[in-house]
Amino acid sequence: MTAELPQEEGSAGAAPGREPVLDVTGLDVHYGSRRRRRRALHGVSLTVAPGETLGIIGETGSGKSTLARAVLGLVRASAGSVVIDGEDVSAYDQRQWRGLRRRGVVQYVFQDPLRSLDPDLTIETSLAEPLLIRGVPFDEAAARVRAFVSRVRLSEDLLDRLPGELSGGQRQRVAVARALVAEPRLVILDEPVSALDSANRVQILRILEELRSDGVALVFISHDLGSVAGIADRVAVLYRGELVEVGTAADVINRPRHTYTRLLVSSAPTLRAAPADRAEREALRALLHA
Amino acid sequence: MATLSTNRVPGETLGHGPGAPPDPRSPVLSLRDVRISDQADGREIVHGVSFTLTPGKVVGIVGESGSGKTITCRAALGILPAHFEVTGGSIEIHGTDIAELSPARWTALHGLTISAVFQDPASYLNPSIPVGAQVAEVVRVKKRLGRGAARRRAVELLRAVHLREADLVYGQYPHELSGGMLQRVLIAAAIAADPRILIADEATTALDVTVQAEILDLLADLRERTGMALVVVSHDLAVVAQLCDEVLVMRQGEVVEHGPTGRVLHAPRHEYTQLLIAEHERYGLEKFLDPKLDPKEEA
Numbered sequence: 001m002t003a004e005l006p007q008e009e010g011s012a013g014a015a016p017g018r019e020p021v022l023d024v025t026g027l028d029v030h031y032g033s034r035r036r037r038r039r040a041l042h043g044v045s046l047t048v049a050p051g052e053t054l055g056i057i058g059e060t061g062s063g064k065s066t067l068a069r070a071v072l073g074l075v076r077a078s079a080g081s082v083v084i085d086g087e088d089v090s091a092y093d094q095r096q097w098r099g100l101r102r103r104g105v106v107q108y109v110f111q112d113p114l115r116s117l118d119p120d121l122t123i124e125t126s127l128a129e130p131l132l133i134r135g136v137p138f139d140e141a142a143a144r145v146r147a148f149v150s151r152v153r154l155s156e157d158l159l160d161r162l163p164g165e166l167s168g169g170q171r172q173r174v175a176v177a178r179a180l181v182a183e184p185r186l187v188i189l190d191e192p193v194s195a196l197d198s199a200n201r202v203q204i205l206r207i208l209e210e211l212r213s214d215g216v217a218l219v220f221i222s223h224d225l226g227s228v229a230g231i232a233d234r235v236a237v238l239y240r241g242e243l244v245e246v247g248t249a250a251d252v253i254n255r256p257r258h259t260y261t262r263l264l265v266s267s268a269p270t271l272r273a274a275p276a277d278r279a280e281r282e283a284l285r286a287l288l289h290a
Numbered sequence: 291m292a293t294l295s296t297n298r299v300p301g302e303t304l305g306h307g308p309g310a311p312p313d314p315r316s317p318v319l320s321l322r323d324v325r326i327s328d329q330a331d332g333r334e335i336v337h338g339v340s341f342t343l344t345p346g347k348v349v350g351i352v353g354e355s356g357s358g359k360t361i362t363c364r365a366a367l368g369i370l371p372a373h374f375e376v377t378g379g380s381i382e383i384h385g386t387d388i389a390e391l392s393p394a395r396w397t398a399l400h401g402l403t404i405s406a407v408f409q410d411p412a413s414y415l416n417p418s419i420p421v422g423a424q425v426a427e428v429v430r431v432k433k434r435l436g437r438g439a440a441r442r443r444a445v446e447l448l449r450a451v452h453l454r455e456a457d458l459v460y461g462q463y464p465h466e467l468s469g470g471m472l473q474r475v476l477i478a479a480a481i482a483a484d485p486r487i488l489i490a491d492e493a494t495t496a497l498d499v500t501v502q503a504e505i506l507d508l509l510a511d512l513r514e515r516t517g518m519a520l521v522v523v524s525h526d527l528a529v530v531a532q533l534c535d536e537v538l539v540m541r542q543g544e545v546v547e548h549g550p551t552g553r554v555l556h557a558p559r560h561e562y563t564q565l566l567i568a569e570h571e572r573y574g575l576e577k578f579l580d581p582k583l584d585p586k587e588e589a
Contacts, residue, residue, distance in 0.1 A: 059498035059499070059500060059501075060468075060469075060498055197354040197355070197525065198354065198525075198565060198566055198569050199565065201569065201573075202565070202568075202569050202572075202573065205573050223498055223499060224499055225499065225575060226499075226528070226570070226573075226574045226575050227573065227574075229573070229574060229575050229577065229578065230572055230573030230574060230577050231573065249578060250578045253575055253578040253579070254578060254579075263500055264499065264500060265575070266503070267499050267500040267502065267503030267504075268499055268503075268574075268575050269499075269502070269503070269506075269526060269528035269529045269531070269532055270528050270531075270570065270574065270575050270576050270579060271527065271528050271531050271555050271567060271570050271571075271574075271576055272576060272579055278507050278510065278511075281503055281504075281507060282507070285504070289454075
């Protein structure tokens with residue numbers, strides 16, 4: 001409701017100026033047994049400041065979902081560190097992770113909201129649960145749920161429905177609301193708009209844009225530079241498990257340095273496609289496969 | 291609108307032999323106020339679609355799922371699902387109303403005159419047969435070539451769709467190939483008999499952006515080399531803008547906008563088209579791109 005100015009601290013209160021909300025250093029992740037170890041991430045380092053939106057772009061197999069899972073403690077890193085809101089979580093055990101998640105510092109939204117919403121719980125229960133677990137009194141939780149439902153532009157009439165009774169776009173807005181009720185410092189979104197149609201995509205992007213002014217940091221992961229560019233302060237390009245480029249969206253799009261980034265920018269469908277791009281892409285593909 | 295040919299081409303020549311030079315004037319496919327209904331409940335789901343495809347022309351259809359774009363394509367391909375029926379208007383392929391076509395004539399038309407690729411290539415391939423053999427089979431049946439010649443032609447086709455190491459790919463099974471490679475195999479099979487019309491229905495939707503661009507570039511290339519006409523169907527206006535001369539924007543079974551791509555992009559009339567464009571301008575790459583990249587200025 002009350003949009004705070006970016007320089008003010010977030011409503012959660014604890015924001016210490018420019019201290020990053022997420023600080024990843026030299027992250028390596030391997031999959032598979034010792035014999036057939038496959039490297040999914042190598043030497044990934046990045047920071048996200050309070051209220052900043054970082055876009056992470058990568059294609060199938062680039063390691064982008066592994067990065068999300070590593071930051072959320074769902075896969076174990078083989079090297080490097082992850083610091084969330086000043087806490088080094090690299091060596092956290094299951095119990096410590098549960099504690100961190102319960103405090104709601106970091107939240108996540110996946111492509112398919114059915115995965116993050118319990119199909120047997122009404123929308124209201126799903127939204128109120130994280131608050132009740134944290135000991136927020138019932139009345140206050142109910143009031144906050146209503147506030148967040150209106151923020152994601154959903155009607156209160158939907159509160160007593162089940163996820164299965166909602167459209168895909170409504171469900172994704174519920175998933176965003178659920179990530180927000182706990183007033184996290186950081187939200188990881190993995191392909192949050194890929195499955196949505198235009199109208200719903202625009203609506204979700206608009207909601208995410210508004211969050212920035214509340215001081216919530218976002219990591220927005222997508223295969224599509226086009227869906228991230230408009231709301232990301234900075235864009236990081238992940239290619240074959242390595243971050244090959246980080247910069248402002250404008251810089252990455254207008255002055256891409258890595259060959260893959262150049263191909264990515266040239267490949268993104270835009271309303272201003274130039275026929276000359278075809279020859280350029282052909283040359284970049286040859287370079288990349290050489 | 292281009293005038294429609296009233297000459298009926300005799301059925302025997304419908305197959306359009308490989309040597310026949312396509313007349314750039316005569317429509318290869320024309321839809322006139324096509325209406326499609328679900329006979330189960332009598333509901334009309336496509337409320338009048340019209341466009342004309344001449345050789346080498348590319349028409350794009352943009353719309354969300356449920357807009358009627360796929361069902362319109364299926365009608366043009368003669369593969370409407372059970373209890374869907376064309377209940378108004380007409381569809382002509384090379385001047386012949388498809389309502390008059392017997393199943394045998396349809397079989398002759400598929401592949402040779404009109405062909406298609408869809409979003410999920412894997413489901414159109416047999417998982418237990420190497421992909422090359424599946425392309426060769428199309429060549430054998432449609433072009434009546436012997437086994438050896440069909441095999442050589444299939445390898446050529448795999449090469450033509452820019453598959454690296456086509457000889458190797460020939461012997462591979464569908465599960466060994468990526469989504470982009472499978473879609474290329476499907477395109478190879480679809481163009482094996484030199485069709486005059488290729489319908490690409492969300493053919494790049496499931497692919498990574500760089501792979502999508504490769505497939506779109508390939509389609510543009512095929513159109514230039516062979517004069518094949520294309521119908522490109524997508525939920526993304528930008529995908530259609532890459533390739534098409536003319537765009538139809540569909541919503542809930544209705545064509546809300548229809549015009550040359552440049553006009554639709556620069557002066558959209560319907561609010562839905564305006565929404566699609568605004569999304570790109572506000573949240574897409576367009577926000578950062580130099581206006582001089584505009585194709586109009588560059589051309």
